[in-house]
Amino acid sequence: MTTDRPSSPRPRPPRAPSRSQPTTVHGQVRLDPWAWLADLEDPAVLAHLRAEQAHTEQATAPLAPLAAQLFEEIRARVAETDRSVPVAWGPWWYYRRTLTGLEYALHCRAPRGPKDFDPPDPGNAPLPGEQVVLDENRLADGAAYLDVADVVPSPDHRRLAYTVDLRGAERYVLHVRLADQLDAPCERIAEVAAGVVFLDDRHLLYTRADHANRPWQVLRHRLGDPPEADEVLLREPDERFHLGLSRTKDGRYVLVESHAKVTSEIWVVPTDDPGARPAVLLPRREGVSYVAEHHRGWFLLLTDDQAPEFRVCGLPAQATGELPPRWRELVPHRPDVHLEALEVVADHLVLAERAGASPRLSVLPLPEDLGSADLPLPEGRTVPAPPDPAACWLGPNPDPANPTLRYEHTSLLVPRTTLDLDLRSGRSQVRKQQDVLGGYDPDRYDAARLWARAPDGERIPVSVVRRADVPLDGRAPCLLIGYGAYGHSLDPVFSSARLSLLDRGVTVALAHVRGGGELGRRWWEGARLTAKPTSFTDLLAVADRLVDAGWADPERIVLRGASAGGLLVGATLNLAPERFAGVVAEVPFVDCLTTMLDPTLPLTVTERDEWGNPLADPEVYRVMASYAPYDNVRPVPYPPVLATGSLEDSRVGCHEPAKWVQRLRAAHPANQVLLRVDLGAGHAGPSGRYAAWREEAFVLAVVLAFLGLANALRP
Template sequence: MHTADTAALPADDGASRLAAAHPPVPRKAPVERRHHGDVFVDNYEWLRAKEDPAVVAHLEAENAYTEAVTGHQQPLREAIFNEIRSRTQETDLSVPMRKDGWWYYNRMQEGKQYAIHCRVQARDTGDLAADWTPPQVDPGTAVPGEQLLLDGNAEAEGMPFFALGGTAVTKDGNLFAYAVDNSGDERFTLRIKDLRSGQLLPDVVENVFYSPAFSPDGSRVFYTVVDQTWRPHQVKCHVLGTSVEADTVIHQEDDPAMWTGFDLSADRRHLVVSISCSEYSETRLLDFADQDSGLRTLIPRAERILYDAEPFLLDGRQMVLLTHNKDAVNSMVSLAALAEFDKPVAEQEWATVVAHDDAVRVNGAGVTASHVVLSVRKDTIERVQAIPLAGLGTGAQAAPAEPGFDEQLFTAGFSGSDYEAPVVRLSYTSFFTPPRVYDYELATGRLWLRKETPVLGGYDRSAYVAGREWATAQDGTRIPLSVLRRAGVRQDGSNPALVYAYGSYEHSMDPWFSTARLSLLDRGVVMVIAHVRGGGEMGRKWYDDGKKLRKKNTFTDFVDATDWLAASGWADPARIAAMGGSAGGLLMGAVANLAPEKYAAILAQVPFVDPLTSILDPELPLSALEWEEWGNPIEDPAVYAYMKSYSPYENIRPVPYPRIAAVTSFNDTRVLYVEPAKWVARLRELGTGSEPVVLKTEMDAGHGGASGRYEAWKDAAWDYAFVLDALCAVKPVNV
């Protein structure tokens, strides 16, 4: 049995604290936005001028006010930080992954912020079980023959920010490429290290995007470049030992609504260039054996098919495995000879590998030398399946095999494989099972547990419960909910609660383990993850029903999930908070306007709360790419009117809003700091309530927050302390 910790603070502490702190009041500089006959007057658009000292001063004043209002939460932040740290094995390592005759892994050391990247030579004895069993690597103990590739801590020394944008090793194992960001703006500097000598090559490429890759012969490195709107638009090739100015553009994408990326095919015979939006795509191949022939288009974008392609050799023939939505809303998998793509699409012959199923979403398919590996979603759950290549696409094809797990709610994913490997690496987790690493033996279906992330401090997963419930939306749609709690929490209507969701881009809130979340649950909080429309949990239609002119379903689903929680007996209706980030931050802004009275507090992380202003300006980072998600308000008056009707910034009302915190980063390139800065200013201007509205800006961070694991723990502690304080649930409870 437990009671709410309502005596955590003196009754007048909050009032006296607010009386002593005054929020900064930004000046008003009216700017008129005119579109489709509508005029919107924006008083705070001047905050977009990032280089203006007045803007920086305002953000610093906001930070000072936030600390004045929330400074009493510091002991709680420290308690949560220490709880996270006490449960984490700080000196730890990843499970070695075999590739090209080496085992690659990362070490984490106590007191260090960043990973140390290492490798050790593999052996080939002819005993597959022995040769593909990862070497035993103990925390703090070097492995004989261990080679240091990169120490993130040394790279980060003296820098305000550090993040890796990808690494790559040549097939012969001699060269190591890595991309580093030292500001948080996701523009990386690419460097190359000779692992034989330990020396850096003179080749340095600035302003690259994520995931560089070497050509199979190791003579070239491929990378992407973003344009002025932060859209990846070029795939380039640098020949080692030559001037960067001579780098070749492999592909340049001029359509502002298309995103460009690349990868190597699994067998490394092709460079695969992918050009896509959320509704259709185009794949182009560069054959490394015939590079002079240039890029070869498979299905042109004019066909309006959304697909991924994996070229590979099957019985000596060059084939392509397609995951596509042609006549298949949830996607399916087909097989075709590469030569078929010389014909018009209507004349091509594709064999079915995985047929379309209204109840199963096919998310992707890859290949090894012996199997197709599938990622599918059924009953909201991400699963992995495998099909032998023998007989693929014929009547002799074997049925998909799937590893079995013993939990109802879990996430299983394919996390990599050497092409020739007899096993594939799987990741597994659930809400209360820490991340596991398995090797899945393709020929036998056997699972080899390689590691479960340790949770220290006497963690007992049986002390927690995760269950599936369903809320009913206003239109009768059933909304899946994941309900998390301590096992002893009673369904008596007295508990604090937190509702969390995302609901955009077909991104699913799959079950995941969080050490930080335990600090919430241990204080009696019931957490509900609402799988609202706009996500991908229930298939492609679930996503389509929460985007463009149906976007409001995302917001009303969240409110309906909150109503379910308030009526379920699991929560005190007066002690429910809401949390979401990025597009989930847009969701927070929308529900704050829709139903402010239903929440004791709202935490909006890097929130996209001024979407119409951003998407109306195609020069802003990534704006044009967003048209496939939200619609194009520049060209379509109906889209403009619809977005204006839900834009959080433009629909603030003179009502009492709950306690609100907006957390953002000054160098975020995805959701600019100006959106939450303007939102907070207008909430204070128009809101009629007495609860504080605060803005916390990390001045040296990007979209993911500050760099370094300890800084990330501090961020989580700040966020959860804000929520717990608002819910009067600051101390652990006995349940």
């Protein structure tokens, strides 16, 4: 990293001793010199991680003033005292508030009239009659980390259930107490997974995780009983599947959902019979997935059965468990439109869709009697959204009688906006737009959708933004961000923190490479399993397109990716280290081959539908061994690299970036590689908002240093 400060001797990075023990898989010998770093019980490992953190602090000390400045810029754009748009739920308005100086949110409610669906004014003040039902700051009580995964009122709204993790390991404690008394006695159930739902006012369901942190049991708890008396309702023995819980919008059923990557099965429990055993909705069929909602005696199913991009079918509630099902097709399969989610709001079916790399919402009126209606349903109307590249998604819509649809949209230029669509008139009303303090003017910036051409001829979408006065002459430094896995999309959402880069002349690009979901199921399948290397050549093609179109300087492109996106940028770096000015890899899945060879690690078995099983399949092993970032570091100079890890990360162990950093350093004496370790957080990093802003400010300072702009003046 460079600054314009006087040079000083580079601090010597920690060197972990090599303790290589060769292993042979499918006749191939593999060396792993730093495998011992995975043993967090070894005191030497923690000592090494602390040494890495100290080294990074020393090496980046010249950037501290810039990081502090960036933090203040980020903070100055945020309305620190704020209130979300209230949501009508039962007799209450529910909303969240933040207060200046507090890391975490307050969960609040205030009384509303029985037919009062228009939320109060979008100001930041408490509503009349406000009750604080949960203060996350009190829960943290000085802890370095806090994650509240669930906040669920009982059907009568008298009680509140919530799950709390104070480590980052995604092991939670379930609390249940009276909603209107913060100091009321709590029932506590330890060692639960995220996900809790009330059956009725006296019974709830929750999940427990196995040794691999996979939710695999559903238990029923009667309030007032000791947890030891809780009954296990369901066990999922197949390690590829994890269990989740939801309640249908009309409150008639609780759904127990078992999901693998490409297969699912749902069981239903009627809420008017809390002692009932779960009944299967549709029996499991390998390679078929579905989600469900209930409406007027029918289950509405979003399924990929004979429909790669999904279709919507209706199944009579009395026909559950039948195969083949007696369903009626409401929305047929369309190969150019991918259906992601469904919602039922006031006798309307709302679909979250993707078409041409752009997310959108579509609304279709539901007939009163699906059994006698003419089907399929007429084509729905599309909900207005900002110009591409943009994103939109469904908001909370818990009240089935509410005649308005809450949704949100944003773009690279438009701050996050909360809207209500009147389903009767078809008109949308903005309820609130994210405040961006300091005089943000979207006209000062320019965003575009580009298309890159991959080596196999496929067109790859790219979302890109710059300040409008930065010329398209191929001289702008560029931050290129990618993910490309699990069918998850890297949506072009607004970021006020990003303005600190744009205002320093940096172009920011989002690469929608294959492996993601931007162009539907085929986009995911195009870089899944043994096709995974397609993601890496896609990313190189995106970099080429940015240069050819004049958006980026070929000598000043920095890559950034997190988790599976860390694998993406790490593997791409190995293909062409000379192409990039630096890489930021956050909690990166860079030692993927080692992890996927070890079925005892969290998530390994459930991940096989994404990456394959290299332990059982020689071809999967061959392909993964050819791209795994840790295994393919070349003995050549690399650009500077910042990797991050979290000690409590149960998804990507911090040994993965630690091992990768060691191999990069050993590959060439010129390689400057840093590891930043959070010793008190999990996969998502710091939990408090100020802590998260400081972390982002640090990363942005490093990006600017990699780009040669560490001390660039603000305009």
